[in-house]
Amino acid sequence: MSSVLETRGLCKSFGALTVADQINFQLEAGSRHALIGPNGAGKTTFVNLLTGRLTPTSGQVFIGGQDVTALPQAERVRRGLGRTFQINSLFKKMSVLDNVAMGVAERLKVADKLWQPARAFNAVRDESMALLELLGIAADAGLRITDLPYGKQRLVEIAIALGLQPKVLLLDEPAAGVPSMESDRILQALDALPADIAILIIEHDMDLVFRFAKRITVLVQGEVLCEGTPQEIAADKRVHQVYLGEQND
Amino acid sequence: MSEHVGYNANPRLRWTESLPWLVAGLAFFLLPEYLSLGARILTFILFALSLDLIIGYAGIITLGHAAFFGLGAYVTGIMSAKLGFHDPIVQLLTSGVVAGLLGLATGAIILRMHGLTQLMLTLAIAALCLEVANKATPITGGADGLSGVVIAPIFGLFAFDMFGKTAYLWCLFLLFIAWWLVRRLIYAPFGVSLTGIRENSLRMHAIGAPVDARLRKVYTLSAVMAGMAGALLTQTNQFVGLNVLGFEPSGELLVMLILGGVGRLYGAFVGPLVFLVAQDFLAKKFPEYWYFGIGLMLVLVVLFARGGILGLIDGWVARFKGKTT
Numbered sequence: 326m327s328s329v330l331e332t333r334g335l336c337k338s339f340g341a342l343t344v345a346d347q348i349n350f351q352l353e354a355g356s357r358h359a360l361i362g363p364n365g366a367g368k369t370t371f372v373n374l375l376t377g378r379l380t381p382t383s384g385q386v387f388i389g390g391q392d393v394t395a396l397p398q399a400e401r402v403r404r405g406l407g408r409t410f411q412i413n414s415l416f417k418k419m420s421v422l423d424n425v426a427m428g429v430a431e432r433l434k435v436a437d438k439l440w441q442p443a444r445a446f447n448a449v450r451d452e453s454m455a456l457l458e459l460l461g462i463a464a465d466a467g468l469r470i471t472d473l474p475y476g477k478q479r480l481v482e483i484a485i486a487l488g489l490q491p492k493v494l495l496l497d498e499p500a501a502g503v504p505s506m507e508s509d510r511i512l513q514a515l516d517a518l519p520a521d522i523a524i525l526i527i528e529h530d531m532d533l534v535f536r537f538a539k540r541i542t543v544l545v546q547g548e549v550l551c552e553g554t555p556q557e558i559a560a561d562k563r564v565h566q567v568y569l570g571e572q573n574d
Numbered sequence: 575m576s577e578h579v580g581y582n583a584n585p586r587l588r589w590t591e592s593l594p595w596l597v598a599g600l601a602f603f604l605l606p607e608y609l610s611l612g613a614r615i616l617t618f619i620l621f622a623l624s625l626d627l628i629i630g631y632a633g634i635i636t637l638g639h640a641a642f643f644g645l646g647a648y649v650t651g652i653m654s655a656k657l658g659f660h661d662p663i664v665q666l667l668t669s670g671v672v673a674g675l676l677g678l679a680t681g682a683i684i685l686r687m688h689g690l691t692q693l694m695l696t697l698a699i700a701a702l703c704l705e706v707a708n709k710a711t712p713i714t715g716g717a718d719g720l721s722g723v724v725i726a727p728i729f730g731l732f733a734f735d736m737f738g739k740t741a742y743l744w745c746l747f748l749l750f751i752a753w754w755l756v757r758r759l760i761y762a763p764f765g766v767s768l769t770g771i772r773e774n775s776l777r778m779h780a781i782g783a784p785v786d787a788r789l790r791k792v793y794t795l796s797a798v799m800a801g802m803a804g805a806l807l808t809q810t811n812q813f814v815g816l817n818v819l820g821f822e823p824s825g826e827l828l829v830m831l832i833l834g835g836v837g838r839l840y841g842a843f844v845g846p847l848v849f850l851v852a853q854d855f856l857a858k859k860f861p862e863y864w865y866f867g868i869g870l871m872l873v874l875v876v877l878f879a880r881g882g883i884l885g886l887i888d889g890w891v892a893r894f895k896g897k898t899t
Contacts, residue, residue, distance in 0.1 A: 398780060408780060419773065430763050439764045442583070442761040446763065
């Protein structure tokens, strides 16, 4: 099976500081993959290299087998790469529905329409509502983001990304800042995501990672330390040393 | 609640939206001696509307919007005084197109920048335009201004009269069209996406929106509108002076918009009305200190009414409704 997302020899340095070092990574269609690593391991840098917010010093990024290293963010989104942000990055003064509708409108190519009122585009609204229903927040569609609890805001993040109908979805710490009570709810939402989307989750919450992921990659100081099934990772001594060991202290 | 834009916003006209036109109509019949001030106010509302589109909706910061206004004013003036084109509609359209071209060219540069850099660049462009107009005396009249502007009757039927009746109605007519177009635009998906860019451009990039192209589009559109407002000023004054260019009119326009309420369609209506009426009144009462009154007004609005005068009224209405229900 061909990979939907791949990097070859991906490097990024800021001056003398190397934050991504020869990363070779593959994500298969429909996979549930987690990227873990201690603080400062370069996880978010890696995500930014994938989405095109950062340009690599060397190496390549492929989406669906095509080299997208030179393409800007928006172009990568159009090729099927969706993402959520570690810290909520929403349209705070807009309604939950509008937050999702903006993305759907871009995908359906109606966002440049100058004349008809936005309300006339029923397809945008219906699809946005369907996504909110999928994530269990349809009842809050009319609320402003600022009036929404943080956990639900994280779900809006995911809904926006899903509205782009990505082939690959990057979830940058979907449960960050969410009380543990509510993180179950996020996991439920993640389980409900369409099976054909490849999901890469970057997460600190080990419970969530081990319950969700079928494969795990461990990143340490910008390098891939190891990759394997959750059982293999849990059994790996090096991982315990650099990562899980620290957690148990 | 201010103008609610979005995919669930109802674009139907509310009764309050007829108020500006009612006031403008009544003023025409009841205040015939103030029609030239009225035409000036209508012109500046059009100008403020163009600024609101880019500052209030798209979040582009500028202190150089008078570049387009002044260019439009000069284009109409030069067409009439130097080239012999006296038809007001031809002048208006040409001014719009020329200002739009300047918007397209400068937008490509300034929209790559953000924050203070962007602000400085817009100032620089306006300053350049001012200096060009100042030095190109044979064409622009330089510091003496450009006189000898003659405007032919509109559609060959309605001559500009000495009481300013035609000028007033001409301004009102064009403002009405511009208002209608801008209103359509902000309720349309394009307008919603502009609000999105202002609120969170990072997110807009992440959902695959062509942010820069969209900003260039609205900036050019706004330049066209500002250029047409400039053309109107020349047509109603039949004179162009250097004071249409540079920092001062750009700054004053921003003050007007802040007074009225930024990012609200009708803030652009209230601001110029209050500013120019106050200016007219204060300049007559206190010829030496009139700017003090304007300053005081701005300080009060910034301290106590962050959403401008309209924001203040919205607050009162919300409180009143809260009490009755």
